[in-house]
Amino acid sequence: MDDQLLTLGLYVGLPALFLGVGWFIGHLSETRHERSLQEREERLKDVEVTDMRNPPGFSNSSGQCMLVTGEAVIASDAFKTWVFGLKNIIGGESKTFARLFGRARREALLRMKEQAKELGFNAVCNVRIEGADIGGNASGTNGKRGSNMAVVMASGTAWLRA
Amino acid sequence: MLIVNTETIPGKSVVELKGLVQGNTVRAKNIGRDIAAGFKNMVGGELKGYTELLTESRREALSRMAAQAEALGANAVVNVRFSTSAITSGASEMMAYGTAVVVE
Numbered sequence: 001m002d003d004q005l006l007t008l009g010l011y012v013g014l015p016a017l018f019l020g021v022g023w024f025i026g027h028l029s030e031t032r033h034e035r036s037l038q039e040r041e042e043r044l045k046d047v048e049v050t051d052m053r054n055p056p057g058f059s060n061s062s063g064q065c066m067l068v069t070g071e072a073v074i075a076s077d078a079f080k081t082w083v084f085g086l087k088n089i090i091g092g093e094s095k096t097f098a099r100l101f102g103r104a105r106r107e108a109l110l111r112m113k114e115q116a117k118e119l120g121f122n123a124v125c126n127v128r129i130e131g132a133d134i135g136g137n138a139s140g141t142n143g144k145r146g147s148n149m150a151v152v153m154a155s156g157t158a159w160l161r162a
Numbered sequence: 163m164l165i166v167n168t169e170t171i172p173g174k175s176v177v178e179l180k181g182l183v184q185g186n187t188v189r190a191k192n193i194g195r196d197i198a199a200g201f202k203n204m205v206g207g208e209l210k211g212y213t214e215l216l217t218e219s220r221r222e223a224l225s226r227m228a229a230q231a232e233a234l235g236a237n238a239v240v241n242v243r244f245s246t247s248a249i250t251s252g253a254s255e256m257m258a259y260g261t262a263v264v265v266e
Contacts, residue, residue: 018204021204021205022204022205022206025205025206025207026205026206026207029205029206029207030206033207033208053168053169054168054169054170058168058172059170059172060172060173061172061173062172062173063171063172063173063174065164065166065168065171065172066164066165066166067165067166067167067224067242069217069220071213071216071217071220072208072213073208073209073212073213073216074206074207074208074209075199075202075203075206075207075208075209076203076206077203077204077205077206077207078203078204078205080206081203107208125168126167126168128167128243128244130244130246132216132246132248132254133246133248133254134212134215134216134248134254147199147200147203148203149199149203149209149212151212151216153216153220153244153246155167155242155244156167157166157167157168159172
């Protein structure tokens, strides 16, 4: 009887603990991250961002401009990965992973804006956003089971808007 | 060296085309970062080691591209694009390419 309980504990309890810790810390850090994103977006909202190549006023601006970049890599937690595993059986949109990618994208864009502002610019044009797969980590091409992470890179041209 | 990802530079005109320049770098992530990433996959959160790796490789690729442009006698690189590819065995390539030009 004791042996059975121990086995049950090992096979159910440990993964449950793993998921629980993942959910708890993951949820906490996600909420905190989103709050910090909102604060910083508010602070940087005077930096005008567009993906137009030639936004109004660009061609007759001061001539000072520079390439700015921002990147963010955010890992999924055990709970999100598990939920996605379930979702993968029935298919459909994964809101948890969409949220994760949203955070990575906002973070990358923010870092790009921060860089532009630090260098004394007030606008960024021709913004490009792309993803990447570091060392085949996400697709598992390096032979290991892929670990889940959102990788987003943003780049653009910072310029002085009159 | 002026580096932008737009086709034009405000207030300046392109007087000479020097051709396509590119710079690339392949960076392997170290084992410490891999272990940290594995752990982070339980609780979630930013993988600072990987973010730094991306930033460093972007800077490296850009500076190699700029060096190539300088060797061609250009003073600016326009229309810069980045591309990445995953090479097996856990390494990533970052490439930056653009058009080297002389602007006035």
